[in-house]
Structures are given as C-alpha cells and as structure tokens.
Amino acid sequence: MGFEYVFPSIRGVQAGREFFVSMCPLRLIPKIFLFDDDEIPPEVRAQRVLNKGRLPALTRYIVDNPDDYVFSALTASIDGNIVFEGIADQGTGMRAGQIRVPMAARFLINDGQHRRAAIELALKENPDLGDETIAVVFFHDAGLARSQQMFADLNRHAVRPSRSIGVLYDQRDDLANLTRLLALRSPVFKQHVEMESSTLSARSRKLFTLSALHSGNQALLQGLEMERDKAAALAQSYWEHVDTLIPEWAMVRERSLTAPEVRRDYIHSHGIALHALGKIGNALLRDSTTPAEWQKRLKKLSSVDWGRSNPDWEGRAIIGGRVSKSHNQVLLTVNYLRQTIGLRLSPEEQRAEDAYQRGDA
Template sequence: METEEAATVTRAVVPRTSTGFDYTFPAIRGIQAGREYYVSMCPLRLIPKIFIFDEDELSPELRAQRILNKGRLPALTKYVLDNPDDYVFSALTASVDGDMDFTCTGTDGTAFRAGQLRIPMAARFLINDGQHRRAAIELALKENPDLGDETIAVVFFQDSGLARSQQMFADLNRHAVRPARSIGVLYDHRDSEAQIARAVVGCSAVFKGYVEMEKSNLSARSRKMFTLSALYFGTQALLQGVEVKPGEGADLAQTYWEAIDKLLPEWAAVRRLELSASEMRRDFIHSHGIALHALGRIGNSLLRDSTAVTKWKRRLAPLKKVDWSRANSDWEGRAIVGGRVSKSHQNVTLTVNYLRNHLGLGLSPEEQRVEDAYLRGDA
C-alpha cells in the first residue's frame, strides 16, 4: 500500500489481540493527568476517511459531541480555498476506540518520547474537538485535491468510554472565549473592510485617539468615544455596493465620517475637552454602535444616488436638527429598549427609519414593514 510522508498504512501483522491492516503515524508521546496521549501530523486526505462524527440521531446524553452546524461549513471551506498559501487550522483532538501501540525510537530523553503509533484500521476514531474543521477539510479537498498532501496536527487519546469523551468535550470548551470583534478587525489583514476601518482610524482627526481598538464594549469611565467594531460595521454599511476605485474606499469613508462629525457638535466638544467621552456616551446615542451602523446605511443610500461630495453633504444637513439625547422619547423602542441601547437588527432598522424621515428619504419595503409593526406596537 502507498507510503505517506506523515502517515503510512501497512499490511504488516502485529502481535496484538486483533490483527489486520494498521495506520502507522510518526508521533510524539506525552502525559496529561497520568494518561498517555500522542501527537502526530496527518495528511489532510486521510482526515475524512478515518475521523467520524458522533451519531447525529442519538439524543444529546448519548453523544460525545454537539450536532454539526452545517451553516458554518461554507465560510470555513471558503477560507481554506481562498487562502491555500496562508490558512491556519489548529489541531484536531480525537479519542481512539481500539488498540494504540506506540514504539519509541529509544529509551532516553527525546528518543523515548518520539516513535511510531500503530492503530488498527478497524479502530473507531471519534473527534472530541474540531468536527467543523474536519468537515471543511473534506469539502475543500473536493474543490482542491492538491491540499491532500498538506498536514494537520492530531492529538490522540485512548477512548475510555462515553462519560470520559463527554467530559473531554466539556473540558476542551469550558474556557474557550471568542475574541472581541474589535481585536478581530484590528488583526484581520485579509478583510478589505477591516483595512478601511483601520485606515480611517489612523488618518482621521475625528477618530484618531478616540477609538477602542481591542474591546467591543466601553467601560463607563473609558475616554474613548467609539469601538473599532462599531466603526467597522458602520463603514461596512456605508460602502456596501458602492462602486469606488481600488484604494479609494478609505478616503471616501473618511470624508463621510468627517462630514457627519460637523453635524454632531458633541463629538468635537469631546476633542476640545469641553465634554468627557463618558458623559457624551451617557447622555447621547450618536457614538454607540447602533447609531454608526444607522448613519452608515443612510450614507449608503446617498452615495448610491450620487458620489458627488457636494450633493450628499447637502442632503445630510437636516441631521443637524436631530435630537440625539437619550432624553428624547422618540428613541424609546427604536434605539433604546428598557433604558438600554439595543443593537438588534430590528432596532438598527427602526433607527435608520427615524433618520430617513428627518432627511426626507423613502423607506424600502422591508424598512416599511418594520416601521408599520413598530407603529402598531408589535415591535
């Protein structure tokens, strides 16, 4: 049988209770909680063949994994296919229901930890962590079989029964924390919209020094006016579907937000140290994510009609008369729910509708539906 660089399948009969064909992996042996485990590099083409999911049809208490969320797969697969020279996948973790025979290369030091791990082909490999990566690899290989020669790290544990596998899943996910959206935007160099948001922050006097680059929520005493994630979504909404020449998106976004700044005197008051950022956020909603998103959508409508600066700036002028204070009862149910600013999709749309009415802009059918439901008291 063909020999793999990182994993081989042999026809040798080995002296164990069951004989047959084996997978042989070059591996490193380790110890956790008194149990041996092994780390190897596995060619991607073997991943769909040997690793299985827990049965979806079983009830949760009889499974050792959550049900595969197929909605996540297109994005993961696209990520691999779009970045064949620059994708990164962390290790898979699997339990092996079968014999694992490790032969070290020596008896001392590194040689004792390195060797070959033989696992019968009849053994059952159950993924404890990485089922979506495994499924995405399978889909990506169908589109680009050349990826099959690349490898992914795999951590093998001996299967000690359902309870142990369930505990492994719980432990592996117990302390997993999704990073804040702002730091994701800050570190994402593939996303052109993230690049634009960072460029605007770095070049515009409106935002430079006043944007929280790491966190997506501002503390009550923060001296920042905005979060990077809020500016990102606002700018994304602004430029969606707008035709701009390559490299000019950041300039257009900067021009737009600086025009908005001239209509919101509190922003400038903070920069002049006449008003603290915390007081502004406490008393007004125009620096919150929902407002930036809504202003981005308003700008998008104007830019789609005309990218001529003089035209869309003139049409923005009525925003100067909008009462952005939290004390304005018009915001209740639109941007504020139960005394708190709400960033739900419905509330963003209701805020957009409010601004459209001030600017004399019509509502789309979907916006009108949301507005009618709000006026009926259904929202």
C-alpha cells in the first residue's frame, strides 16, 4: 500500500452522492490543494482565474488577526480513491470516522481558491498558523463537467451582504465603530438611519443609510491623523453643523415633513450628498486652523438649493432624472459645493468640471 492522507471526517449524502466534511491543517492547504493554471482556456477550467488583487487584503486579515480571524470551509473534489472508515458499524458512528486518500490523488478546489492562496501567503509570514485547521468539504471528482457545475451551483445563489450590514457588524474597524455610534447617538441621525440595507424603499421612514453615512465619514476624516475619540467628536460636530444648514433634516425629526417626501424632493439625504459633504468638510478642516474658521466657511452651504428640481444638479448628481453615485458624479457634485463655498478645485476636479462645461461629462 502507498502513502496516504488521513482526514477525520463526517460522511453525508447530497443528491445521492457521498461527501465528507473534514478538518485540514493549514500547513497542508498549499501543498495538496490545486487550482487551475491561469493560461488554461476558460472552457476547460473548473473555476475562475485567481484574482491576485484580492490576496493582500485576505492575507493581512489572517496575519493581523491571528486570534479572531474566521474562514469558511473550502470545497474540493478528489480525483482518486476515497476510503471511509466509520468508528462504528451502525447508528451515528457509521457517519463519523476518517477518510483515507492516496497521496497520488489530485485535490481540486471548487470553491475557496482565494482563501487557499491567502493561507499560503500568511503561512510565509507566520508559520505558527500551520497547526490551525480549516473545514473542507470533499466530493469525489466526477470529471470536468461535474466540477464546473459544482462551481456554478456554489456561486449561483451567493449574495454579498449589503455595505450597511457590513458596517453594522464590523467590530474591528474604527471607522465602522465611529459611524455606528454616530448613527445610534447623534441627534442628527438617531432613529433616522437604516442600519441593514444600503437602499431605501419609497415608503421607508429612514432618511439615511448606514453605508452612506460611513462613506461620508470616510471622506470627512481621510488623511486626518487623530485619536479615535477626537475623530468621533469631530465627525459629530461637523454633521451637527451641516444639519443647521439643511432645514429639511430637522423638519423630518419634528415630523413636519416625512422622510419619503424629503428623499423624493431633495438630494441632500442621498449617499452622493453625504459623500460630497464629507469631502467638503475634509477640505475645510485641512484649510482651517480653528473650528470657528471652518464653521464660518461652511455656512455658505445654506445657499445651496438641494431640490431635485434645481437644474444645476442635472449632469452632476442627477442623470436622466435619477440620482447617480458614480465616481464622476460625486466629483461634479463636490465641484458644485466647492464653488459655492469658494474653494479651489483640484486638478482632477478641474478636468471633470471642464468636461462637464463642454458637455462631455
């Protein structure tokens, strides 16, 4: 008998086919699990090409969080003989035991190739991770067609969580924590932020989404080095001053206007506006030496007509009657607010503005 891999496993059945759930030490992952070569034509590969741009973030996630990283199971096909040995001949013991796989067998990842590559890179930085384990779901390889179908089925119904719920549940990121606390405690946002969805229905009683507020804070605090508590205080102070310049926000809190009415008739609660206001705040904070200075300059925003009927928004924040949050539209909206306040445009902003004025945007 040749050399074998032995994995503790639980046996199950799906669609009449056996599969095995096992634990595999991380140090073995790069050695035994393969993914198709990038140069192989798509029609004869069993998965998509590895996106190497995703690997640095995944690797840093593992290396920087050795005590609380979480990776979901890999799914792999084994092109070789699989022998399952249960710990008992009957009852539940028939489902638990171990699988024996010849070392000559080929292991092909059906789902999780980016996790596999990130684990390989993380082990180079921290070899101590090698004794930790990851769950692996093994299927017997039934050929290329079956492997391709498995990849399609595994990814067909995968739904990426909304950006808002990502911010809501992220306990590790300081900006997410700041945004969450601001949404829950600030009188401007309290009870008026949708915490889970990144879109608002026409009848929603919320005025903002958590993801939009997060983008606004990210733009506001970008490049400003300060302690977490000071950043939180600054963000709250900034948005409270913005609130004094947009009377409709207060009218929603006072219930003289409804949130659906404001979202329908104005753009200032939409994600593009919060993002643009964050960028304006960042510019003012960099150019001001005291809070009184940026607060005074910010007051010029009171002259902005945020109504959707304002023709100035067409081609900037609004395209074809709909609010758009593309990079170029954010840029043009920031330009409009910069010009209102009297701030100079950056070279990139000036190029976008020139194209807009020529009708090329």
